[in-house]
Amino acid sequence: MEQIPVYPDVLELDKAELHLHLDGSLRLETMLEIAEIENIEIPGNNTLALKKQCVYENEENFTLTKFLNYFYFTLKFLQTKYALTRTAYELLEDLSHENVKLAEIRFAPQLHRINGLTLGEVVDAVLEGINKGMNDFDIKSGLILCILRGLKLKLAHEVVDIADEYRDRGVIGVDLAGDESKFPLEMYRHPLLIAGQKGLNITIHAGETGPVEEIKTAVFDLNAKRIGHGIAIVKDPPLIQVLAEKKVTLEICPTSNIQTCVAKSYAHHPVNLIYQKGGLVTINSDNRLISDTNISKELSKMIYFFHWTIDDIKKVIQNAFDASFIK
Ligand SMILES: [Zn+2]
Structure with missing residues (x-):
């Protein structure tokens, strides 16, 4: 991937990040240590070898399906209480170094039960880990629980139930x-629908690789307040206005979209068009490790490729603070 400088002005700003997957955002050094502690077999015994397994490398005809395979690797390192607590804590520490003041972390709890955890x-x-992180660093955080496409419906219902159970204990949607x-x-x-009936906040990955109709279903039928990615909306400009009027916010993750080949390049990424047409855009990293990025890099790319001003950057950051499920 093209390396773009991080602008110091961007790094300095207080930021909010809404779309960040825990299992895509580990530290390589921590993975090595967890492998040692938990006897996990890994190729080689160094971060370079590890990197090959879980950090995106330029590849032709890459797809989201292939991209998701990286998670099957990182998930091996997230099967104990120790690992889950430590990685959540470290993620907040890393974010705080970038002046991220509010971070919503998400993960699919069903994928961390291989060793028998409930x-x-x-x-x-x-x-x-999140509570410890909030205590030690100047950052607010909350947890979004992901229902995973491909898993049985029964498991999806379990996620909704547990999100409801933990709604006053750090789970925000x-x-x-x-x-x-x-x-x-x-x-x-x-x-x-049940999540909506229970009054849980809903965000849905829609219009990432799928058509714009998925975004409409998410917003109009299922009451999603935010859309993960949502870049297919560029094909339906009037919908951009409609969603903005409804205060539905888009969690756009530019680098991730390029890696999964739903956008050809940064210059071709629809984020700028959606923003210029008045969409409630936020900029996010999706996966710090797997995509080798962070929110400061993603925001800097908006300046580099689309000539956004620092006021544009401040506006999309404010959109993220405004749309946060953390109250
Ligand atoms: Zn995502």
């Missing part, structure tokens, strides 16, 4: 994540 234990462990091209939103309508 869903409650998984969520507790991550919340412990639910998401639908995973492979949109293989598992359309329609399949998860029922659990998401």
